[in-house]
Amino acid sequence: MEIITAISDFLWGYPIILMLFFTSLYLTFKLKFFQFRYPLYIFKQTLGKVGKKSKGEGTITPFQSLTTALSSTIGAANIVGVPVAIMMGGPGAVFWMWVIAVVGMSLKFGETVLGMHYREKNEIGEYVGGPTYYMRKGIKWPLLGKILATWYAVFLMIELIPSIMVQSNSVASTIEESFSLSPWVTGTAIALVVAIVVFGGVKRVARVTSALVPFMALLYILAGLLLIIMNAPQIPDAxxxxxxxxxxxxxxLGGGAGAVLAETIRWGFARGIYSNEAGIGTSSIAHAAAKTDHPVRQAFWTVIEIIIDTLVICTVTGMVVIISGVWQHDDAANDSVREALTARAFGETFGTFGSSLISISLIFFVFSTITVVVFYGARQAEYLFGLWAGQVMKAIYVISIVIGAVGGATILWAFLDLTLFFVILPNVIAVILMSPKIAELKDEFFKSGKYYKKDVKEEN
Structure with a gap:
C-alpha cells in the first residue's frame, strides 16, 4: 500500500500537472486563443440564452447539461481544497489556479466538441457521448481507438467507487460533527435519494441538478461575498x-526561492485541475446529451463551467481564507485544521450559523457530485456491456455510498489518485490525436455563415 501511495504522490506531484498544463496550452494555441477573443459572444450564447428554446436535437437543455456537469465539479474541492493549496503553496497559489483555469478552458472545450460531434442515441433514444465515443469513432487507427475507449471506460468505472466512498465519508463526518447524526443514517439517506434520482435516467438527473446547483452555488457565493465585504479594508492587501x-x-514555506515558486505553481495548478476537471473528460458525457445545432455552441458552456467553478467559487473561498486571516493561525498548518479553514473563517465571522452554513453547503456539494458521478460511471458500463450493465453499476455505486459513509473499504481509497491517472492518460492522448478535428469544427462554426456570422448579423 505504501508503494501505491508513493507512486500516486509522484504522479500527482508534477507529471500529471505538467501534462495537463501543456496539453491545455497546446490547444489554446491550436484554437487561436478563442476564449480571449470571443468572451462576450460566449456569454450571449450561453447564459444569455437561458430559458430560450434550444436549436437542434438532444435529450436535455444546454443549461441542464451545464448544471449536470457543474454538479460533478462543484464539490468538496471548492471548500476544502483551496485552503490546502494556500497552506501548502501560499496565497500565490490562487493566482496559478486562475492561470490553469483560463488555459484549461481550451482542453475542456475540445473534449466537449468531440463528445458532441461523435455522440449517438442509445437503445432508449437518449443521446450519449463522451471520451469513449470520440476515442472509438474519431481516432484514425480503429484498433487504438477501441483500446483507448475500453481503457478509459474500465478505469473510470473503477475509479468512481473509491471516489464516491471518499465523498460519502466526507459528508457523513461533517454531519456527525455538526448535527451528531450516525454515519449509518447519513449514508443510507444519501444512498436512497441518489438511487431515486439516478434510476430515473438522465432527464431526472438533469431536472434535479438544474434546481439544486444554482441554489447551492448562489448560497455559498453570496455568503462568501458578504464575509469579504464585511472585511472590505483587507481586500486590497489580499x-x-x-x-x-x-x-x-x-x-x-521552506526551501530555496526556485523550489518555493515551483511548489506555489504546483499547488495552484493542482487545485485548479482537481476543481474544474479539465482533462478528465467527464463533463463531455453530460454535455453530449444537450440540444444544440453545433458541437462548438454547446462547448461554449464549458467555458462558463470553469468560470463558475474555479474563477468564481474557488476564488471566493481563497479570498475568504486570506482576508479572514485564518490561514495565519498557529495551528493552521495541521492536516485536520487546514482542511477546515473555510469553516473556521465563516465561524469566526458569523458564529455557529457560519459553521453550519459551510456544513450544509458541503452536504449539497457532495450530494450533487455523487449523483452525477454515479451517472457517469453507469454510462461507462453501458458503453462496455449495454443498458443492463449501467443499471447494475448504479446499484453498486449506491451501495458504496453507505460503505464509504461508515468508513468501510478504506483500503480502496489509496487507489483513487492512481486510477484517476489511468483515466486522464487515454483521454489526453485522444484529445491531442484529434486536435485537428477540434480546430476544424471550431473554424467551421466561426467561418460558416450558418452559425457565428449569422448570430452576429441577427444581433446587429
Whole structure:
C-alpha cells in the first residue's frame, strides 16, 4: 500500500500537472486563443440564452447539461481544497489556479466538441457521448481507438467507487460533527435519494441538478461575498498578496526561492485541475446529451463551467481564507485544521450559523457530485456491456455510498489518485490525436455563415 501511495504522490506531484498544463496550452494555441477573443459572444450564447428554446436535437437543455456537469465539479474541492493549496503553496497559489483555469478552458472545450460531434442515441433514444465515443469513432487507427475507449471506460468505472466512498465519508463526518447524526443514517439517506434520482435516467438527473446547483452555488457565493465585504479594508492587501506571492512566494514555506515558486505553481495548478476537471473528460458525457445545432455552441458552456467553478467559487473561498486571516493561525498548518479553514473563517465571522452554513453547503456539494458521478460511471458500463450493465453499476455505486459513509473499504481509497491517472492518460492522448478535428469544427462554426456570422448579423 505504501508503494501505491508513493507512486500516486509522484504522479500527482508534477507529471500529471505538467501534462495537463501543456496539453491545455497546446490547444489554446491550436484554437487561436478563442476564449480571449470571443468572451462576450460566449456569454450571449450561453447564459444569455437561458430559458430560450434550444436549436437542434438532444435529450436535455444546454443549461441542464451545464448544471449536470457543474454538479460533478462543484464539490468538496471548492471548500476544502483551496485552503490546502494556500497552506501548502501560499496565497500565490490562487493566482496559478486562475492561470490553469483560463488555459484549461481550451482542453475542456475540445473534449466537449468531440463528445458532441461523435455522440449517438442509445437503445432508449437518449443521446450519449463522451471520451469513449470520440476515442472509438474519431481516432484514425480503429484498433487504438477501441483500446483507448475500453481503457478509459474500465478505469473510470473503477475509479468512481473509491471516489464516491471518499465523498460519502466526507459528508457523513461533517454531519456527525455538526448535527451528531450516525454515519449509518447519513449514508443510507444519501444512498436512497441518489438511487431515486439516478434510476430515473438522465432527464431526472438533469431536472434535479438544474434546481439544486444554482441554489447551492448562489448560497455559498453570496455568503462568501458578504464575509469579504464585511472585511472590505483587507481586500486590497489580499489581492496584492495573491499577485506578489505568485512570483515571489514567502520563504516561510521552506526551501530555496526556485523550489518555493515551483511548489506555489504546483499547488495552484493542482487545485485548479482537481476543481474544474479539465482533462478528465467527464463533463463531455453530460454535455453530449444537450440540444444544440453545433458541437462548438454547446462547448461554449464549458467555458462558463470553469468560470463558475474555479474563477468564481474557488476564488471566493481563497479570498475568504486570506482576508479572514485564518490561514495565519498557529495551528493552521495541521492536516485536520487546514482542511477546515473555510469553516473556521465563516465561524469566526458569523458564529455557529457560519459553521453550519459551510456544513450544509458541503452536504449539497457532495450530494450533487455523487449523483452525477454515479451517472457517469453507469454510462461507462453501458458503453462496455449495454443498458443492463449501467443499471447494475448504479446499484453498486449506491451501495458504496453507505460503505464509504461508515468508513468501510478504506483500503480502496489509496487507489483513487492512481486510477484517476489511468483515466486522464487515454483521454489526453485522444484529445491531442484529434486536435485537428477540434480546430476544424471550431473554424467551421466561426467561418460558416450558418452559425457565428449569422448570430452576429441577427444581433446587429
Amino acid at each position: 489581492i496584492a498578496l495573491i499577485f506578489t506571492e505568485a512570483f515571489n512566494p514567502s520563504a516561510a
